[in-house]
Amino acid sequence: MHPGPTGGKVSGASIAGRPSLATPIKESGDGAGEARDLDEKNAYALFAAILAGEFPAAEIGAVSGALQSKGASLIEMQGCMRALYAHVGRLEATAERPRPVILPTGGGARRQPNLTALLALLLKRYGVPVLVHGLARGEVDVASGATRDGETDPAASAAGFGRVTTLEILLELGIEPATSLADAQARLAQNQIVYAPAAVLAPGLVPLLDDRARPRTRSFxxxxxxxxxxxxxDGYRVVSVTHTGQLRRMRDFLSATNADALLFRGTEGEPFANPLRQTQVETFAKGIRSICAEKESCSLVAIPPLPATIDASTTAAWIAQALAGEMxxxxxxxxxxxxxLQGARRAIAVV
Incomplete structure (x- = not known):
């Protein structure tokens, strides 16, 4: 609902040219919301309007929560992604190199060390360009549960924050985030690795990602x-999920869109495999699915030595040791x- 010209309330459907946020939710007689699917056209129009800032936060939270709760359908995801790409900056891959591997980071890890940076730097060692994207420097404070003045926020900690982000660890390793698309492109060409904050890669998404007051909006x-x-x-996406339902939906999307990607259950939302248990890793080549690594039914027999604590400094030091062959x-x-490596090198023509 929005204020009308005279200060009254009008439904979204009554505003010319603007999709209605009531569409995804079918109101039942007792007032409970019963979610229903959107078609691709309406999903596109709706998410395009959300990204354009045409709706207030409360309405965005309601519809995002509905989509997240019921699980977005394949058609809805396709429509939303089509709208999203209008807000995503473009980077160029170098034809003479393997295709870039894309590592989307989540909110960080808080139960065990975050090893996304290790995977990224190992890929770089093998000559593969790597794009890591996620939270911006200013948003690290929010993810870690600290206020802008550096003090701990008890409310944030109680809400489940206090995670160690990939950016914090990369900073410890001397890798600064890109400040613009041009900077990201230059870093990728010169260093073969770049961290691109959401504000650089997809500015329109930032309001949906960094507001802790709307967790379901952020999750969607x-x-x-x-x-x-x-x-x-031209990129090779590493897609990690946390729940079985998400695994199925992502699998359907990657198959339907002829994607080249990896898919697996990651570690606390981060795109690295659980170091304590081999998970199943699925690979997609032009949408054709196969199993790249089989799941093990039990934990590893030999527990690998991991960082003693999960803080960024300790984790970064351990990663440096692993890269040096000391761990x-x-x-x-x-x-x-x-x-x-297998997926990235598929883009290389065999002469």
Whole structure:
């Protein structure tokens, strides 16, 4: 609902040229919301309007929550992604190199060390360009549960924040985030690795990603962000999920869109394989699915040595040791690395 010209309330459907946020939710007689699917055209129009800032936060939260709760359909995801790509900056892949691997980071890890940076730097070592994208520097404070003055926010901690983000670890390793698309392109060409904040890669998504007051909105937006390919088909996406239902929906999307990607259950929303248990890793080549790494039914027999604590400084130091050969890289991450290398090199023509 929006204020009308005279200050009254009018429905979204009555505003010319603007989709209605009531469309995704069918109101039942007792007032409970019964979710129903949108078609691709309406999903596109709705999400395009949301990204354009045409709706207030409360309405966006309601519709995003409905989509997240019921699980967005394949058609809805396709429509939303079509709208999203109008707001995603474009990066160019170098034809002489393997296709860039895209690692979308989540809100960080808080139960075990975040090893996304290890995977990224291993890929770089093998000559694969790597794009990592996620939270911006200013948003790290929100994810870690700290206020802008550096003090701990008890409310944030109680809400489940206090995570260690990939950006925090990359900063410890001397990798600064890109400040613009041009900067991201230059870093990718010169260093073969770049961290692109959402504000650089897809500015229209930032309001949906960084507001802790609307967790379901943020969750739905992050599901879509995992599917971004700024290289417009030349990138190789590493898509991680946290729940079985998400796994099925992402699988359907990657197959239907002829994607080249990896799909697996990640670690706390981060795109690295659980170092303590081999998970199944699925690979998609032009939408054709196969199994790249088989799931193990039990934990690894030999527990790999991991960082003693999960803080960014300790994790970064351990990653540096692993890259130097002083610490063994966990077998599940080696398996994921092999799958990424296989997918990235499919873009290389055989002469």
């Amino acid at each position: 937006a992050r599901s879509l962000v995992k599917l971004i390919d700024p290289f417009r088909g 063994p890289v966990p077998a599940p991450i080696i398996a994921e690395l092999a799958c990424c």
